[in-house]
Amino acid sequence: MYTLNDKISGLVPYEPVSGTYKIRLDANESCFNLPVEIMAQLHMALDSLDFNRYPDPNAQELCTAFAGYYGIDAGCVTAGNGSDELISIIMNAFLMKDDTLVTVEPDFSMYRFYASLSEVNCVQVQKADGLNIDVDVVLRTVRETGARAIIFSNPCNPTSKALRYDEVRKLLNGTDALVVLDEAYMDFWEQSLLHEVNAYDNLLILRTASKAVGAAALRLGFAVANPVITRALKAVKSPYNVNSFSQAAGAVLYKNRDYLSNVKKTIVSLRNALYNGLIELLQDFPDRFALVEGNTNFVFIKTWDAKDIFEYLLQNGIAVRLMGGYLRVTAGTQEENEAFLKTLRVYFTGKKA
Numbered sequence: 364m365y366t367l368n369d370k371i372s373g374l375v376p377y378e379p380v381s382g383t384y385k386i387r388l389d390a391n392e393s394c395f396n397l398p399v400e401i402m403a404q405l406h407m408a409l410d411s412l413d414f415n416r417y418p419d420p421n422a423q424e425l426c427t428a429f430a431g432y433y434g435i436d437a438g439c440v441t442a443g444n445g446s447d448e449l450i451s452i453i454m455n456a457f458l459m460k461d462d463t464l465v466t467v468e469p470d471f472s473m474y475r476f477y478a479s480l481s482e483v484n485c486v487q488v489q490k491a492d493g494l495n496i497d498v499d500v501v502l503r504t505v506r507e508t509g510a511r512a513i514i515f516s517n518p519c520n521p522t523s524k525a526l527r528y529d530e531v532r533k534l535l536n537g538t539d540a541l542v543v544l545d546e547a548y549m550d551f552w553e554q555s556l557l558h559e560v561n562a563y564d565n566l567l568i569l570r571t572a573s574k575a576v577g578a579a580a581l582r583l584g585f586a587v588a589n590p591v592i593t594r595a596l597k598a599v600k601s602p603y604n605v606n607s608f609s610q611a612a613g614a615v616l617y618k619n620r621d622y623l624s625n626v627k628k629t630i631v632s633l634r635n636a637l638y639n640g641l642i643e644l645l646q647d648f649p650d651r652f653a654l655v656e657g658n659t660n661f662v663f664i665k666t667w668d669a670k671d672i673f674e675y676l677l678q679n680g681i682a683v684r685l686m687g688g689y690l691r692v693t694a695g696t697q698e699e700n701e702a703f704l705k706t707l708r709v710y711f712t713g714k715k716a
């Protein structure tokens with residue numbers, strides 16, 4: 364009889380918040396679909412595709428448009444089927460079975476997931492109460508465990524906290540291990556090391572089109588690194604990993620630079636509005652919850668009844684993300700944010716009475 368091996372027998376398929384909710388603030392997507400002008404450009408790109416041909420394995424046009432938007436060299440860029448795919452490739456190829464990877468906790472759960480599939484040994488550094496990364500502790504852990512790689516998100520999902528670039532440089536300079544710096548939310552903060560990849564032999568940066576760019580549907584991720592790492596990545600990825608339509612659509616998107624920088628600013632102001640709305644709520648309900656000052660497109664809330672609030676919001680058609688004693692709430696449109704804040708106020712009012 365065939366039986367599944369130990370590393371996969373207990374796994375279950377990934378399920379985001381299931382069901383249909385009129386307000387989705389649970390997945391850190393952009394709250395804006397693409398405008399009609401860009402949709403029209405996408406239609407044109409679709410019209411000129413050769414559907415009978417394999418995609419460009421190097422995703423040249425896409426990588427050039429991405430590099431153009433960020434002002435970097437296209438030769439440093441590798442495209443992936445979402446940054447999730449790139450994380451998986453890194454775990455598989457840049458680490459050997461039983462190598463050690465250092466992660467921090469809490470952080471993006473996919474790192475540990477792919478590490479375990481690759482039979483990589485994962486050592487977690489627990490963040491202290493302030494949820495900050497202590498670079499010295501990470502470096503000490505890397506030294507003591509002989510780790511071959513470190514991975515973390517900056518700014519962090521789920522905490523929304525961020526490390527300044529001098530801290531990240533200190534980490535890079537303090538180790539020979541590969542530092543995988545996941546900048547999925549860096550569009551919202553501006554402390555990117557994208558321009559410095561050639562200064563380090565151990566830096567690999569990940570970016571995505573799923574958050575600020577508003578194209579989670581396309582599944583586009585990017586790795587940015589020096590030529591040695593980039594060449595290795597291109598050699599180990601599957602040749603046609605990014606389909607032709609996503610390549611063409613992504614190229615269109617990254618060429619619309621004004622649109623991207625404007626929508627990013629709008630999302631930041633919506634995040635600020637959400638944050639300020641919560642601060643106001645705190646004034647009426649002191650100590651009811653605690654807030655993390657955010658550097659992303661979401662807000663991280665600590666409260667003892669996170670689960671009850673989560674369920675109450677769901678009953679009212681609003682999906683957020685429940686993470687233990689925390690709620691992670693993506694900035695929505697003005698109307699969505701207001702509906703969320705109003706519902707939360709009703710919840711607190713009820714509890715208070």
Ligand SMILES: *Cc1c(COP(=O)(O)O)cnc(C)c1O
Nearest residue numbers: 445446447471516520547571573
């Ligand atoms: C959303 C997210 C990603 C992006 O994943 P994609 O596969 O590109 O959609 C990567 N890292 C973190 C920390 C994220 O939150």
